[in-house]
Amino acid sequence: xxxxxxxxxxxxxxxxxxxxxxxxxxxxxxxxxxxxxxxxxxxxxxxxxxxxxxxxxxxxxxxxxxxxxxxxxxxxxxxxxxxxxxxxxxxxxxxxxxxxxxxxxxxxxxxxxxxxxxxxxxxxxxxxxxxxxxxxxxxxxxxxxxxxxxxxxxxxxxxxxxxxxxxxxxxxxxxxxxxxxxxxxxxxxxxxxxxxxxxxxxxxxxxxxxxxxxxxxxxxxxxxxxxxxxxxxxxxxxxxxxxxxx
Ligand code: ZN
Ligand code: MN
Numbered sequence: 001x002x003x004x005x006x007x008x009x010x011x012x013x014x015x016x017x018x019x020x021x022x023x024x025x026x027x028x029x030x031x032x033x034x035x036x037x038x039x040x041x042x043x044x045x046x047x048x049x050x051x052x053x054x055x056x057x058x059x060x061x062x063x064x065x066x067x068x069x070x071x072x073x074x075x076x077x078x079x080x081x082x083x084x085x086x087x088x089x090x091x092x093x094x095x096x097x098x099x100x101x102x103x104x105x106x107x108x109x110x111x112x113x114x115x116x117x118x119x120x121x122x123x124x125x126x127x128x129x130x131x132x133x134x135x136x137x138x139x140x141x142x143x144x145x146x147x148x149x150x151x152x153x154x155x156x157x158x159x160x161x162x163x164x165x166x167x168x169x170x171x172x173x174x175x176x177x178x179x180x181x182x183x184x185x186x187x188x189x190x191x192x193x194x195x196x197x198x199x200x201x202x203x204x205x206x207x208x209x210x211x212x213x214x215x216x217x218x219x220x221x222x223x224x225x226x227x228x229x230x231x232x233x234x235x236x237x238x239x240x241x242x243x244x245x246x
Contacts (some may be wrong), residue, residue: 001048001051001055001057001058001060001131002048002051002060003015003057003058003059003060004059004060004075004192005186006057011103012103012104014055014057015057015100015103015104015105016104016105016106017055017239018055018056018057018107019054019055019056019057019058019108019109019215019242020056020058020059020100020105020107020108020109021047021050021051021056021057021058021059021095021108021109021185021244022059022061022096022097022108022109022110022111023040023043023044023046023047023058023059023060023061023062023064023111023112023113024043024061024062024065024084024093024110024111024112024113024114024117024121025039025040025041025042025043025061025062025064025065025113025114026039026040026063026064026065026066026068026073026113026114026116027040027063027064027065027080027081027082027083028065028068028073028074028078028079028081028083028114029068029073029078029079029081029168029214030111030167030168030211030214031036031168031187031188031190031213031214031215031219032174032185032188032191032214032215033168033173033184033186033188033189033190033215033219034168034172034173034176034183034184034185035081035183036081036082037063037236038060038113038168038172038176039065039113039114040113041143041179041180041183042113042149042172042175042176042179043061043111043112043113043142044061044113045056045175045179045180045231046111046142046231046234046235046238047061047111048161048239049231049235050235050239050242053239054239054242054243055158055233056109056242057105059096059100059147062085062089062092062096063083063084063155064082064115065084065089065116065117066083066085066086066089066114066117066119066120067074067083067084067085067086067115068081068083068116069115069116069164069201070163070194070201070202070205070209070210071114071194071197071198071201071209071216072095072116072164072165072167072216073114073115073167073175073216074167074168074210074211074214074216075205075210077205077210078214083123086119086120086123089117089120089124089175090120090124090127091124093110093120093121093124093125094124094127094128096129097124097125097137098128098131101128101135102131105135106134106135106136107135107136107246108125108135108136108137108138109137109139109140109238109241109242110137110138110139110140111140111142111235112126112139112142112185113141113142114142115141115163115164115167118139118141121139122139125137125139127128136245136246138183138241138245138246139240140238140241142234143163143166143171144163145233145234145237145238145241146171146233146234147229147233150229150230150233152232153229154170154171154174154226154229155170155221157221158170158218158221159218160181161193161216161217162237165193165216165217166199166216166217167215167216167217168214168215168217168219169215169216169217169218169219169222170217170219170222170226171222171226171227171230171231172219173189173222173227174222174223174224174225174226174227174230175227175230175231177222177223177224177227178227178228178230178231179227179231181224188207189220189222190198190213190215190219190220191215191217191218191219191220191221192210192211192212192215192216192217192218192219193211193215193216193217193218194208194209194210194216195208195209196208196209197209
């Protein structure tokens with residue numbers, strides 16, 4: 001079900017029939033314990049899990065994303081956080097949608113894994129939707145599919161800080177422990193937070209709104225079991241959305 005592993009003939013035979021998933025990620029710091037590709041591993045792994053439950057074509061994940069914001073990803077100063085301008089990301093996604101459409105793809109699901117991407121994902125899809133009249137695209141962020149009940153359960157001890165602050169913290173660490181434990185530096189997992197969290201943006205960002213570690217919340221509350229629960233719930237929700245919308 002991975003487009004990149006198909007031959008052109010195999011691709012031709014499935015692209016017109018199946019839902020096409022395009023995971024969108026980033027190359028971004030995720031603290032001292034997680035690799036730069038967390039926002040790639042999570043949506044890619046979720047898409048692969050979906051492919052075990054229904055026929056889908058999973059396109060190669062976009063490995064770069066829009067710029068990291070200080071209060072939702074630590075900002076642009078961390079080495080390795082390598083980001084695209086919004087216009088570049090829009091054109092990249094638009095080109096992929098147009099090309100896939102040209103080969104017969106009509107049903108698309110954009111599976112976003114990086115908090116700052118979503119406005120640009122929606123903008124690319126908005127432009128694409130004006131160009132064609134027989135395609136449908138659903139866009140979503142995986143964390144929006146986590147129910148309030150599971151949020152209450154997962155954050156019972158630590159408290160829920162909001163999804164923007166949940167960066168390199170409980171849910172992302174848990175999902176990485178489940179999907180790619182070999183990439184998690186277990187001995188480097190820490191809790192951290194910024195000295196203050198303003199409800200507005202400041203350019204350039206002052207130091208006291210960015211934790212030095214790059215961890216924005218309490219990563220020590222993560223566990224593989226939490227990751228497994230999150231993955232199952234999100235995948236079940238995506239399958240349900242796919243059946244409802246396509
Ligand atoms: Zn992330
Ligand atoms: Mn991110």
